[in-house]
Each structure stands twice: as structure tokens, then as C-alpha cells.
Amino acid sequence: xxxxxxxxxxAGVSKATASRxxxxxxxxxxxxxxRVRAAAERLGFQxxxxxxxxxxxxxxxxxxxxxxxxxxxxxxxxxGAQRAAEETDNHLLIGVSEYDxxxxxxxxxxxxxxxxxxxxVAPVGSxxxxxxxxxxxxxxxxxxxVGRLPAVVLDTxxxxxxxxxxxxxxxxxxxxxxxxxxxxxxxAERRTAATEQAEADGGRLHILGPLDPTFDxxxxxxxxxxxxxxxxxxYNSYLALGLLHGLTAAGIHVPRDLSLAAADDxxxxxxxxxxxxxxxxxxxxxxxxxxxxxxxxxxxxxxTVTTRLPTHVLPRGSTAPPPGTAARTPxxxxxxx
Amino acid sequence: xxxxxxxxxxAGVSKATASRxxxxxxxxxxxxxxRVRAAAERLGFQxxxxxxxxxxxxxxxxxxxxxxxxxxxxxxxxxGAQRAAEETDNHLLIGVSEYDxxxxxxxxxxxxxxxxxxxxVAPVGSxxxxxxxxxxxxxxxxxxxVGRLPAVVLDTxxxxxxxxxxxxxxxxxxxxxxxxxxxxxxxAERRTAATEQAEADGGRLHILGPLDPTFDxxxxxxxxxxxxxxxxxxYNSYLALGLLHGLTAAGIHVPRDLSLAAADDxxxxxxxxxxxxxxxxxxxxxxxxxxxxxxxxxxxxxxTVTTRLPTHVLPRGSTAPPPGTAARTPxxxxxxx
DNA sequence: CTGAAAGCGCTAACAA
DNA sequence: TTGTTAGCGCTTTCAG
Numbered sequence: 001x002x003x004x005x006x007x008x009x010x011a012g013v014s015k016a017t018a019s020r021x022x023x024x025x026x027x028x029x030x031x032x033x034x035r036v037r038a039a040a041e042r043l044g045f046q047x048x049x050x051x052x053x054x055x056x057x058x059x060x061x062x063x064x065x066x067x068x069x070x071x072x073x074x075x076x077x078x079x080g081a082q083r084a085a086e087e088t089d090n091h092l093l094i095g096v097s098e099y100d101x102x103x104x105x106x107x108x109x110x111x112x113x114x115x116x117x118x119x120x121v122a123p124v125g126s127x128x129x130x131x132x133x134x135x136x137x138x139x140x141x142x143x144x145x146v147g148r149l150p151a152v153v154l155d156t157x158x159x160x161x162x163x164x165x166x167x168x169x170x171x172x173x174x175x176x177x178x179x180x181x182x183x184x185x186x187x188a189e190r191r192t193a194a195t196e197q198a199e200a201d202g203g204r205l206h207i208l209g210p211l212d213p214t215f216d217x218x219x220x221x222x223x224x225x226x227x228x229x230x231x232x233x234x235y236n237s238y239l240a241l242g243l244l245h246g247l248t249a250a251g252i253h254v255p256r257d258l259s260l261a262a263a264d265d266x267x268x269x270x271x272x273x274x275x276x277x278x279x280x281x282x283x284x285x286x287x288x289x290x291x292x293x294x295x296x297x298x299x300x301x302x303x304t305v306t307t308r309l310p311t312h313v314l315p316r317g318s319t320a321p322p323p324g325t326a327a328r329t330p331x332x333x334x335x336x337x
Numbered sequence: 338x339x340x341x342x343x344x345x346x347x348a349g350v351s352k353a354t355a356s357r358x359x360x361x362x363x364x365x366x367x368x369x370x371x372r373v374r375a376a377a378e379r380l381g382f383q384x385x386x387x388x389x390x391x392x393x394x395x396x397x398x399x400x401x402x403x404x405x406x407x408x409x410x411x412x413x414x415x416x417g418a419q420r421a422a423e424e425t426d427n428h429l430l431i432g433v434s435e436y437d438x439x440x441x442x443x444x445x446x447x448x449x450x451x452x453x454x455x456x457x458v459a460p461v462g463s464x465x466x467x468x469x470x471x472x473x474x475x476x477x478x479x480x481x482x483v484g485r486l487p488a489v490v491l492d493t494x495x496x497x498x499x500x501x502x503x504x505x506x507x508x509x510x511x512x513x514x515x516x517x518x519x520x521x522x523x524x525a526e527r528r529t530a531a532t533e534q535a536e537a538d539g540g541r542l543h544i545l546g547p548l549d550p551t552f553d554x555x556x557x558x559x560x561x562x563x564x565x566x567x568x569x570x571x572y573n574s575y576l577a578l579g580l581l582h583g584l585t586a587a588g589i590h591v592p593r594d595l596s597l598a599a600a601d602d603x604x605x606x607x608x609x610x611x612x613x614x615x616x617x618x619x620x621x622x623x624x625x626x627x628x629x630x631x632x633x634x635x636x637x638x639x640x641t642v643t644t645r646l647p648t649h650v651l652p653r654g655s656t657a658p659p660p661g662t663a664a665r666t667p668x669x670x671x672x673x674x
Numbered sequence: 675c676t677g678a679a680a681g682c683g684c685t686a687a688c689a690a
Numbered sequence: 691t692t693g694t695t696a697g698c699g700c701t702t703t704c705a706g
Contacts, residue, residue, distance in 0.1 A: 003699055014677045019701055029675060049451045050396060051699035053387035054682045060451075061430075069415055075406035079433050086444075091451060093398075094431040096416050107423075114386045114397075114428060215608065271552065340683055351693045356685060366691060388683035391698045 002043040011039035022047065062294060063111030063118040065095040065104060072266055073283060077121060077142070080287025088295060090116075101125045105133070112137045117294045119287075120144075122186065138297040140290045144185050150297055151306040152290045157189040159279040159311035160263045161197035163233045166277070166313050167259055168201035170321045172231035178221050178243065179209025180235030187235055190263050194233060211239065218242015222250060230322035231259040237266035240276050244318070255320035265314060274317030281311045339380040348376035359384065399631060400448030400455040402432040402441060409603055410620060414458060414479070417624025425632060427453075438462045442470070449474045454635050456627045457481075459523065475634040477627045481522050487634055488643045489627045493523065494530035496616040496648035497600045500570045501531050503614070503650050504596055505538035507658045509568035515558050515580065516546025517572030524572055527600050531570060548576065555579020559587060567659035568596040574603035577613050581655070592657035602651060611654030618648045 008018040013032060021028045021036035028036070039045075053059040064081050066074045078094070085092045093111050097104035101124045108118060117138030123130060127146045133139050134149050141151040160177075167175055177194040180187035191207065198205035206226050211217040218239040223246065225232065234240040240262035247254055254260050254274060262269055265278040286309055296302035345355040350369060358365045358373035365373070376382075390396040401418050403411045415431070422429045430448050434441035438461045445455060445462075454475030460467060464483045470476050471486050478488035497514075504512055514531040517524035528544060535542035543563050548554040555576040560583065562569065571577040577599035584591055591597050591611060599606055602615040623646055633639035 004701095005699075015700080016678075016702075017676055020676085023701075027675075032675080046450050048391075048699050050387045050390035051682090052701075054385070054391055054684090054699080055701040057682080059387060064431075069406055069412035070409060072407060072409070078406055078431070079435075082431065082433050086447070091430050091448070092432075093428050094401075094415070094419065095429075096419050098416075110423070111428070113383050341685095342683075352684080353686080353694075354692055357692085360685075364691075369691080385683050388698090389685075391683080391700090392685040394698080 001048075002045050004045070004047065006043055007036065007039045007045045010043060011035045058298075059114060059116055060089065061091045061093050061115045062291060063093045063095060063108070063115040064121070065097055065107055065111065065118065065123065066121045067097050067099045067104075067124065069096060073264065074121065076284035077287040080284035080289075081119060081291045082287075084288035084291035088291075090291075090295070097124065099124050101129070105129055108133050117298050119290045119294055121290075138294055140294045140297065142286055142290050145306055148304045150293055150302070150304045152286050152293060153306055153308045154281050154283065154286050155308040155310050156186065156263050156279060156281065157193035158308075159281070159313065160190040160233060161193040162311075162313045163261045163263060163277070163279065164194050164197040164203070164205070165201060166261065166315065166319060167231035167233070168198070168203050170231070170259065170319060171325045172259060172322050173203045174206070174226070174228040175203050175231045175233065176206040176208055176225055176229045178218070178232060178234040178239050179207060179211055180213045180239070182210035184210075190235060209235070211235070214238050215242040215245070218244075219246035219249075222246025222252075225258075229258070231319070232261070234260070234262045236264045237262045237269050237276075237278065240278070241266075241268065241272065244272055244276060254318050257323055259319040259322070261313075261319055270316065272318075277316045277319040278314050279311045280314045282309050285309060338385075339382050341382070341384065343380055344373065344376045344382045347380060348372045395635075396451060396453055397426065398428045398430050398452045399628060400430045400432060400445070400452040401458070402434055402444055402448065402455065402460065403458045404434050404436045404441075404461065406433060410601065411458065413621035414624040417621035417626075418456060418628045419624075421625035421628035425628075427628070427632070434461065436461055438466070442466055445470050454631045456624075456631055458627075475631055477631045477634065479623055479627050482643055485641045487630055487639070487641045489623050489630060490643055490645045491618050491620065491623050492645040492647050493600050493616060493618060494526040495645075496618070496650065497527040497570060498530040498534035499648075499650045500598045500600060500614070500616065501534040501540070501542070502538060503652065503656060504568035504570070504598065505535070505540050507568070507596065507656060508662045509596060509659050510540045511543070511563070511565040512540050512568045512570065513543040513545055513562055513566045515555070515569060515571040515576050516544060516548055517550045517576070519547035521547075527572060546572070548572070551575050552579040552582070555581075556583035556586075559583025559589075562595075566595070568656070569598070571597070571599045573601045574599045574606050574613075574615065577615070578603075578605065578609065581609055581613060592655050594660055596656040596659070598650075598656055607653065609655075614653045614656040615651050616648045617651045619646050622646060 004015055004018050008015045018036050021033050025033055062085055082092050093115055095107035095111055104125050119140050121142040123144055130146045145151050175198055195205050208221055213236045215238050219242040222243050252258055261277040264281055269276040269278045341352055341355050345352045355373050358370050362370055399422055419429050430452055432444035432448055441462050456477050458479040460481055467483045482488050512535055532542050545558055550573045552575050556579040559580050589595055598614040601618055606613040606615045
């Protein structure tokens, strides 16, 4: 591997000039620049990032901690982050916490050693531990807010409210929110939003759970729905899928007897029978944005801000007017946040 | 952030000794070791990896390139790799190629700059480009073989053969293999294995495809099956899921009218009705093993070897004797590779 | 606009 | 067993 010194020699300039040609082309005479570039090209020069990191203090690496990759929610997130990193000539160090707070914080510590900053997606750690982490290195949260720490939030709570509104517009009044996991920040947000929206629309919200956000839990939940309920909003797609299965198995037809919607969107929801009304969530964008924010924080360009990314109701076949209602189109459907 | 010099001063020793205390504890007097460790602890010392990399030539980073994260096959792979990296005090740089050869090779180039080696999972690039890559830096392939390059292969071809055998043992003779994507290495392997096994068992193998490995393609394929066929092995779970759906919709009952199996295993296959016979594939293990191999290659401990990880038939409800056969248990079922 | 020189924090001979 | 010394490859003052 050729070094900067090689390039400098080949181009007949000093190391300093060669370095400038790469870092600050505008500080170098055009002809010199040309020569250095040619030399670098000829030698296939690739700067040694470790050496660069040592002098500049920037490693060019960004840590990304996700709870899991098995949940398809996180794939586009990582992809978006990876692209954004790539575009800015950064690299992505990945860590999978498996929803374990201890593992998460250990990973954060390890990654920080080597990265310029950290993106933590839906972290499970305590506010205090995240604050501590942030005091150490630039930290951007995704789908979690802790005080004034910079965060990118997918606004599924507004989306959940929009879903409730969507149901109310159809004429539903007795609505159930099927909760996600106990202690989940996202679930708490969605639940609150659903409650407030139901109230605002003159409906009543029944809450089931907390539940594991799984297919099986959804199947079980289908048997627990209060009989008065005509519309259901599930914390996530897995629960919705389970609910759909459970309801169908119990002879309850969706959407004729009951309307069903999910507060996120797995592709699978579009392929069920009927397809399930859900939320369009810009996950990949969130990943990219988190990286962009992190870079800004690192550069000191940006104060601590939370960006909420809007989500939108994706009306599909699973929501309709409640039984015994003349069919009509809901007003206000299709617009979230 | 405190440096090694700080620790040395605090412990009253030279930098060299402090460094040795961390790197080669056995070369340092017990009492000195103790003092250095205490000092490091007190100062919260964390070695600067960039500096270390500069002197040792090892960055402590391993690149991992996957085609996508959306396919749940790759999640456990990444998890396994990440764990193995963690255990050996390495970090994982992730790249997502999106099945694009150009992007893949660009990523490989970028990651190499900074990593001690590369794991490429099911790469789409040409043999030549992979060879070139390998000549550059340690490279371990997963689920792809190129000449004598080190590789970890999930032995789904033996598994596919075992699946065919499983069907034959039930009495099936007319069997279809529903192919995966054109040009796929894994598909070619599985197809060949299926063909040979069918022949060995006195059956006949019909080949459908190549097909996109998607649910929809599976649905479509259900209509293309030759009428004589009583058993089907699909390239992967998505195709199998689609086939199941398409067959059921067409009034063909699985497994009464037709047996169905998949040459890999998504969790979803266990939850369908009937659950689909599939292959137990040690994906996480493959990820971990690839990292271990990479480290060995890097250390020069190991020559170029391909490790095949066995897969096993997971018999489920979707396979049974062909129509018009007295039910009986197949012999030899349940054992792959 | 360019060059000389001084490190960044660490490890690894080589001596002692 | 420990200390001294010399870099690893790069960026960046500071002069010229």
C-alpha cells in the first residue's frame, strides 16, 4: 500500500503539499493539484484512515445500535443510515443489543471507543444511562426521546391518532387500542395519542395489554376484545396480523364485523386478506436523517433538536364503517400527523 | 480522554511498561501489573484504537457485506458475526449491497481501506472480482464458493437433496424443483443436488424457473406445476409460501393432493396451515464461523478452506405420502447433509 | 502557494 | 523485568 510520502515523491512535492491537495484542493496551485492527483491515481493511493484519525481526532466511523435486525422495521433504517454514512465518506459500525439494556450499554461503550458518535435506535436503556452516554460522545436517538437529547422520531403517535380519527370518521365510537410491550416508550406515546384522539372525536377507547408485540399475542388478544368494540388499532403489525388471524378464526369478519388497523407497516400487511389499514412510516429516511444529525452534532453545527418525521394513514380493506351503518367514505382519512 | 502516557505517569512506570501491562501481562512483574491496572482504572483509560492500528497494522475492524437486511435470512447472520467479533474484541463494519455488483465492489473497496478483512455474504459479483478482492485483503465468503477462497457454506444443497429424499421416501416419484433467481449460485447448487438425488431415488425431477424468489412468483408457479407432480421443493421460503397460497387458492390441498417443502427456513413456515416442511439452517453459526475464519486467515493460521455447515430436514405437516398411497412413515426423513 | 518540522497515541525493537 | 528510542502515516502550524 502506497503512502502519502510515495505520492509526494512521485509528484515531486512535499508531503504537506500532497496532503493539502487531497484535503484542501483550493489551497494548492492548479498545476500542482493536477500532478498530485495523477501521482495518487498512478500509485492507487488510499489514505490510511487510522493515521488520519490520529491527527484529526475524527475516525470517520459512526456507531449504530439497533435492538434487533430480525424485525423488518430496522432493515430500511440501517440501509438509510448506511447510505447517508457512505455519502459523507463515513463508515457504519453496527451493534445489535437484542433488547438487552446491559448489552446495549456495553456496546455503546465499545463502539464509542472507536466512533465519532452514536445512533441508538429505540434504545431500551434508562434515560439516565442514555444521558450519560450522550455526555461522552455525540449521540442521536431514533424513536425515543430523552430530555433535550437530539432525536429523530417517527411520528407514529400522531399516526396512531390519525388511525383513531380514521375509524371515528367511519362512525366507530367504541375503539380498542391493543398495546405493545410493557415499558415501551413508543407504546406509551401511541396509547396516549390514541386516548386523546378518541376523546376528541367523542369515542371511547378500550386498552388491552401491555402485550408482547407478537403474532401469537395478537391471536390471543382477539379473544379478549370487549364485545362493544367495533374498531381496533394495534400497536404494531405483528399484533395486527395475529388479531386478523384470531378474529377470522373466531368467525368475526374484518372489516364487516370489525375494523382493524396497525400503527406501523410491515409489507406483509398489504398482502393479507383483507389487506390491513396501516401507517406509512418513512423508516429509511429516519436512518439517513439520524446520521445527518449526528454529523451535525459532531461538527457542532446543530443544537439538540428533535425531528419528528410524519407518518400517514394507508387506508386499506380492513377498515370500514361499523356494522349496521350505511356505508360512507370517512372524511379526513389518509392524512396522518 | 486519558492516554497511555497518563497511565504510565500515574503508575510511575514508562509508557512501554504500561503498554506491556495491557498487551502482554505475562511480561510484567505482578506488582507492576497491579499498579498499572489500578492507574488505568482510576483514569478510565481507554486505548486509542487509531493509534494502536497505526503501529500494529491491525485496525480491529472487520467488514461485513450483505446483499440486504430485508430478507430475514441475513439477520441472524449479522448477529452471529457481530457476537463473534465482539468476543474477539473486534468491530463490525456493515455494508449493504442491495444485490448490486457495482455497489458491492465499491463497498468492498471502501471497507477494505479500514478493515482487517472482509466477510462477503452471498456476493453477487463475478468470480474474478472476488478473487481480486481476496488478493487485496483477507476475504471469507459465505454461501458462495470461488475456487479455493476460504468460504463458509450452508449446505442447503445437501439439504435440498435430503428434502427430495424425504419426498421419495414417502413414495413420491414425480417431483418439481421450483428454482430461485437466474444466475444464483445457491440455486444452481440446489438444483443440481435435487436432480442427482431424484435420479438416485428413481424419481423424476421437473424444474420450474428460474424465478424471482418472491411470494408472488410462488403464487404464479402454483399454476405452472405439471399435473403429474405430487411433490414440490421450493428454492426458498418465500416461493414456498406463495406456492402454498396459490395451491390452496386453486383448491389443491397440501399435503393431501400435493406435498410441499422449502430449501430454507423462515420462521413463518412454521406458522402456516399446514406448516411447511423445511430445512433447519444454522445461519447465526455461519456468521460467527465466518468471522472466526477471517481472523484465522488474517493471522495466517489457516489455509484456504471451505467449511460446509450441515442443514437438516425439519419435517412438518406439508409433506405426506402422495394421493392414493397407504400412509406410511418415510424412512430416512429428518436427516440432512 | 509550498516546505520543514512537530507531533497525534501507541507498540516494538533494542538495550540495560 | 524495565526504560529508551524510534517510528507507524497523516495533518497542520509556522515560516518562507
